[in-house]
Amino acid sequence: MSALPPLGLIAGNGMLPYRIIETLRGSARPVFTVGISGEVDDGFADDMHAWIGLGQLQRARDLMQQEGVREVVIVGGVQRPNLATLDLDEGGAWVVERALSKAQRGDNAVLSLVLDYFEAQGFEIVSAAELLSPATPLQxxxxxxxxxxxxxxxxxxxxxxxxxxxxxxxxxxxxxxxxxxxxxxxxxxxxxxxxxxxxxxxxxxxxxxxxxxxxxxxxxxxxxxxxxxxxxxxxxxxxxxxxxxxxxxxxxxxxxxxxxxxxxxxxxxxxxxxxxxxxxx
Amino acid sequence: MSALPPLGLIAGNGMLPYRIIETLRGSARPVFTVGISGEVDDGFADDMHAWIGLGQLQRARDLMQQEGVREVVIVGGVQRPNLATLDLDEGGAWVVERALSKAQRGDNAVLSLVLDYFEAQGFEIVSAAELLSPATPLQxxxxxxxxxxxxxxxxxxxxxxxxxxxxxxxxxxxxxxxxxxxxxxxxxxxxxxxxxxxxxxxxxxxxxxxxxxxxxxxxxxxxxxxxxxxxxxxxxxxxxxxxxxxxxxxxxxxxxxxxxxxxxxxxxxxxxxxxxxxxxx
The missing domain is CATH 3.40.140.80 (LpxI C-terminal catalytic domain)
Structure with missing residues (x-):
């Protein structure tokens, strides 16, 4: 079959996930979108194919694999999670274990662990900047x-x-x-x-x-x-x-x-x- | 004569000028207080012997010299001055000239110039910390x-x-x-x-x-x-x-x-x- 495998999109808050969906809508590349519950803006909820909690990365992985996704983009913000209220699956536990063993600094610690997890699971990570790079440089x-x-x-x-x-x-x-x-x-x-x-x-x-x-x-x-x-x-x-x-x-x-x-x-x-x-x- | 020369106090906003006045009230050392107009808290206005604008340092110097002041303490905050509205005397102009010729950085630039001015006029600067040092160390x-x-x-x-x-x-x-x-x-x-x-x-x-x-x-x-x-x-x-x-x-x-x-x-x-x-x- 000749169809391109879909790009997996894990979406947090803000407009950027939507801009990637919009950008790729005009291309031959399908997108499989997984929204993080409680983060994706209401206006874009209909654009999500599936939903996960931030503690359910294994579920996201399984869904991605079922859809034949090999490349993943992770975009949008996430609120700093309250670990006590997270419903953790094995993938979520993987992340939390590493989060607690690292000195937790700064804002991107959580997303960078999500990225680590998907890399460890054999996915290739595509940068949002690459997908959204403007036609003319912003110089x-x-x-x-x-x-x-x-x-x-x-x-x-x-x-x-x-x-x-x-x-x-x-x-x-x-x-x-x-x-x-x-x-x-x-x-x-x-x-x-x-x-x-x-x-x-x-x-x-x-x-x-x-x-x-x-x-x-x-x-x-x-x-x-x-x-x-x-x-x-x-x-x-x-x-x-x-x-x-x-x-x-x-x-x-x-x-x-x-x-x-x-x-x-x-x-x-x-x-x-x-x-x-x-x-x- | 055996009386100690008075300590000159230039007072900005906050409680600290008042604490120095209070601390020295119990000592043999008289204090000559000059308040910066618009800065000294209303409750302490009666404790000021004289008033200056922030642009009138020469006037402060003259008043201090008349009172026999040799040591000066500068304490309390000052709002960042709006140069356009300052009524500058020669001492004030001395400060502003230097302020404009320096890269104006940070919060203490103004007070540090006031200090420079009084040093250049032959006064000794006493630190507020020295006057207010607590009986027991804050360790x-x-x-x-x-x-x-x-x-x-x-x-x-x-x-x-x-x-x-x-x-x-x-x-x-x-x-x-x-x-x-x-x-x-x-x-x-x-x-x-x-x-x-x-x-x-x-x-x-x-x-x-x-x-x-x-x-x-x-x-x-x-x-x-x-x-x-x-x-x-x-x-x-x-x-x-x-x-x-x-x-x-x-x-x-x-x-x-x-x-x-x-x-x-x-x-x-x-x-x-x-x-x-x-x-x-």
């Missing part, structure tokens, strides 16, 4: 608004974001006029942006006089196949509300949701979007 | 509740706090079960504690099952004469509300407001307070 200035007046904040925000990534704290930082306004840890980018808006006008920018740059970079030690930082229209909107001047990210190190909408929104608000390449670093 | 466990079950979080919180201090981001970090829940930047400890309380119960502790440690350490590069991290009953209360298990700090690197009240409150809430010494580091 340099993507917007009408220039970042030139904000170069210093941009450099410092990237420096801070890299450092806190290496410490496994998070992936984002905000700097305005040399001052660190926020460092992202477990609360996430949206919550960080919301609290910048609550700071006094004397330290942050305003919609009338924008100041401050959000930097998003992958943690150097993280597995780029599962856990790249994501940016989307919500991030641009949050940055606009917080009075920021722009967003800087690694050109090949983020996943963009609705790139065109992001650029349009940024232009409307007068924000810049800038993709760093290795030459800028 | 080790100060509370009935032990930190033993939280040693790992304690170590990681201290590690993170040191790193973010070295990067001039801030002085505090919160870690619970290995996960960084918060990194303090310009928002301050109280705001950081408040937002920990908004995180899901699955990542943070609760009043019934406390988890997580707040670490406060001085930035390695900061001038300990002016800008040690401060802890007080409000910090203990905030930590209790956020479900934390305890607070760790450098035994000789923090200023405690109302130490006895802090210990009593911590004991009542079941929190630990632990002062790290060089042997623990």
């Amino acid at each position: 340099g200035l993507l917007t009408d608004t220039d970042m030139a007046p904000h170069r210093q904040d941009m450099a410092r925000a990237v420096e801070i974001a890299r450092h806190i990534g290496a410490l496994d704290i998070g992936q984002g930082a905000i700097v305005a006029r040399g001052i660190v306004l926020g460092v992202e840890s477990v609360e996430g980018t949206d919550a960080m942006l919301a609290r910048i808006g609550e700071l006094s006008d004397e330290v942050r920018g305003t919609q009338a006089a924008r100041a401050g740059v959000l930097a998003k970079v992958p943690k150097p030690q993280q597995d780029r196949r599962i856990d790249l930082p994501a940016l989307g229209p919500q991030t641009v909107e949050g940055a606009a509300q917080a009075g920021l001047a722009g967003i800087v990210f690694e050109a090949d190190g983020v996943l963009f949701e609705a790139l065109d909408a992001c650029i349009a929104r940024a232009n409307r608000e007068g924000l810049f979007l800038f993709g760093l390449t290795t030459e800028d670093l | 080790g466990l100060l509370t009935d509740t032990d930190m033993a079950p939280h040693r790992q979080d304690m170590a990681r919180a201290v590690e993170i706090a040191r790193h973010i201090g070295a990067l001039d981001i801030g002085q505090g970090a919160i870690v619970a079960r290995g996960i960084v829940l918060g990194v303090e930047s310009v928002e301050g400890t109280d705001a950081m504690l408040a937002r920990i309380g908004e995180l899901s119960d699955e990542v943070r502790g609760t009043q019934a099952a406390r988890a997580g440690v707040l670490a406060k350490v001085p930035k390695p590069q900061q001038d300990r004469r002016i800008d040690l991290p401060a802890l007080g009953p409000q910090t203990v209360e905030g930590a209790a509300q956020a479900g934390l298990a305890g607070i760790v700090f450098e035994a000789d690197g923090v200023l405690f407001e109302a130490l006895d009240a802090c210990i009593a409150r911590a004991n009542r809430e079941g929190l630990f307070l632990f002062g790290l010494t060089t042997e623990d580091l």
Whole structure:
């Protein structure tokens, strides 16, 4: 038979699982989707072929094998699980045993164990970034608004974001006029942006006089196949509300949701979007 | 004449200026107090002998010299000044010129320039920590509740706090079960504690099952004469509300407001307070 074997998709929360489904819908490649219960957004529930609890990886493996899946993509966020309430099967126990024997640090520990499990079961892992790579590279200035007046904040925000990534704290930082306004840890980018808006006008920018740059970079030690930082229209909107001047990210190190909408929104608000390449670093 | 020359006190916000006044009230040493307008808490306004704007350091110098002051202590916080609204005298201009020529980083830049100015004017700077040093050293466990079950979080919180201090981001970090829940930047400890309380119960502790440690350490590069991290009953209360298990700090690197009240409150809430010494580091 000539049909391609389906790609297995394990879906957590957020828009990204849906974007992969959409991207592959137009291709010859079928997708077999397994949603993590309680994580997949309600609007996409109908796109799931099967459901698992986070503690039921063996079930996911069995389902994948029945469907002839050889390659798996794992995408979307998961809430940090409450181990006490997990209903563990053998595959889930495999993960939990390893989770407890590792020093549990950072946000991607759980997903990276899921990935380890599927690799150990003989699947090949496909990165979400590979499937979603944009037609044109996200290099340099993507917007009408220039970042030139904000170069210093941009450099410092990237420096801070890299450092806190290496410490496994998070992936984002905000700097305005040399001052660190926020460092992202477990609360996430949206919550960080919301609290910048609550700071006094004397330290942050305003919609009338924008100041401050959000930097998003992958943690150097993280597995780029599962856990790249994501940016989307919500991030641009949050940055606009917080009075920021722009967003800087690694050109090949983020996943963009609705790139065109992001650029349009940024232009409307007068924000810049800038993709760093290795030459800028 | 045998009277001691008065100590000059430049007071910003918070309880610490008042604690110095109180401490010296019982001694033979008179104090000449100069409050920074808009910073000194209303309750202590009557304790000020004179007032200056943050841009009027020359006036402060003149007043100090008239009173025979040779030693100056600078204590309390200042809001980041809006340069446009400052009414600058020559001393203020001296500071602003230097502030603008430096890469303005971190929180203590303004106070450290005030200190530079008074040093350049021939005053000796006395550290608040020296004046407020407690009768017994703040070493080790100060509370009935032990930190033993939280040693790992304690170590990681201290590690993170040191790193973010070295990067001039801030002085505090919160870690619970290995996960960084918060990194303090310009928002301050109280705001950081408040937002920990908004995180899901699955990542943070609760009043019934406390988890997580707040670490406060001085930035390695900061001038300990002016800008040690401060802890007080409000910090203990905030930590209790956020479900934390305890607070760790450098035994000789923090200023405690109302130490006895802090210990009593911590004991009542079941929190630990632990002062790290060089042997623990």
